Amino acid sequence: MLLRSLRIGALFILLLSTQAKAQTVDLFSENNYSNNPDIITGTFKSTRIVNGQSIENVGPGILDFKIMHRFGPISDGGYNFFGLDQATMRIGLDYGITDRLMIGIGRSTFEKQYDGFLKFKIIRQQQGQKNIPFSLSYASSVIYKSMKDAATTYTPYVSDKFSFSHQLLLASKVNDYFSLQLSPTLIHYNMVDTKTTPNDFYSLGVGFRQRVSKRVNITTEYYHRFNKLEGYNDPLSVGVDIETGGHVFQLHVSNSTGMTDRTFINETAGSWGKGDLRFGFNISRVFTVRKPKELRNIKW
Numbered sequence: 001m002l003l004r005s006l007r008i009g010a011l012f013i014l015l016l017s018t019q020a021k022a023q024t025v026d027l028f029s030e031n032n033y034s035n036n037p038d039i040i041t042g043t044f045k046s047t048r049i050v051n052g053q054s055i056e057n058v059g060p061g062i063l064d065f066k067i068m069h070r071f072g073p074i075s076d077g078g079y080n081f082f083g084l085d086q087a088t089m090r091i092g093l094d095y096g097i098t099d100r101l102m103i104g105i106g107r108s109t110f111e112k113q114y115d116g117f118l119k120f121k122i123i124r125q126q127q128g129q130k131n132i133p134f135s136l137s138y139a140s141s142v143i144y145k146s147m148k149d150a151a152t153t154y155t156p157y158v159s160d161k162f163s164f165s166h167q168l169l170l171a172s173k174v175n176d177y178f179s180l181q182l183s184p185t186l187i188h189y190n191m192v193d194t195k196t197t198p199n200d201f202y203s204l205g206v207g208f209r210q211r212v213s214k215r216v217n218i219t220t221e222y223y224h225r226f227n228k229l230e231g232y233n234d235p236l237s238v239g240v241d242i243e244t245g246g247h248v249f250q251l252h253v254s255n256s257t258g259m260t261d262r263t264f265i266n267e268t269a270g271s272w273g274k275g276d277l278r279f280g281f282n283i284s285r286v287f288t289v290r291k292p293k294e295l296r297n298i299k300w
Contacts, residue, residue, distance in 0.1 A: 111147045123135055
């Protein structure tokens with residue numbers, strides 16, 4: 001498992017240095033695609049804070065190839081090489097349709113989940129002629145758990161394996177060094193284990209970015225769950241983002257195993273207090289698929 005993870009890391013480090021077709025662009029700069037220079041950009045440096053959605057979208061015509069990788073518990077000790085013998089991964093593709101609308105799909109090894117989402121910018125932070133101190137987006141995802149169920153007397157319907165997430169993302173770039181985001185979230189399960197377990201779960205996410213240098217930022221996200229599945233903990237993740245033009249590389253520590261909204265918000269079994277933490281990394285590499293009309297004569 002460790003050898004496989006190292007090979008994956010080496011492959012995508014190679015992708016980071018590849019120049020063919022991959023463009024060195026500021027993938028989140030709306031000023032590249034908009035005639036409005038007053039729009040505030042770079043609230044966060046990736047479309048994800050760590051696991052959860054950030055306020056950012058990729059630009060129109062930009063394809064973001066994203067790898068999210070999580071090792072096993074550090075608390076397993078030397079026998080499992082402090083978690084490096086185990087691995088969970090999500091591979092995803094995000095695409096900017098317009099300067100406000102972004103869509104994405106992904107596949108996770110955890111529970112063999114498939115997911116798809118859309119994210120739409122409702123309000124964009126601006127300064128100048130209009131002074132709008134925050135941005136607001138709506139994000140919605142669907143998750144399908146394709147892992148085979150244990151044999152029981154009940155044969156589940158396909159719809160039983162679906163869950164859904166709805167979020168409002170309220171964020172503000174306070175200054176060049178600090179950004180803050182609040183993410184009220186509703187997660188719906190089509191099927192739950194017992195009659196007393198609700199189908200809907202509510203939580204509030206808090207995330208922030210602290211700039212360390214021009215290319216390095218510290219990011220943190222935490223979700224407080226108001227009604228909880230028994231036996232699970234609130235997720236807390238801390239990451240270091242390293243930005244190099246057309247891609248972002250993040251190292252992080254989290255108590256979550258899953259990387260879809262359902263699993264990392266509602267089904268985090270690890271505990272920071274017990275040292276049940278997992279080291280991981282996210283890699284984002286972008287490609288220009290379609291240039292807006294006003295950019296077609298510009299050489300990147």
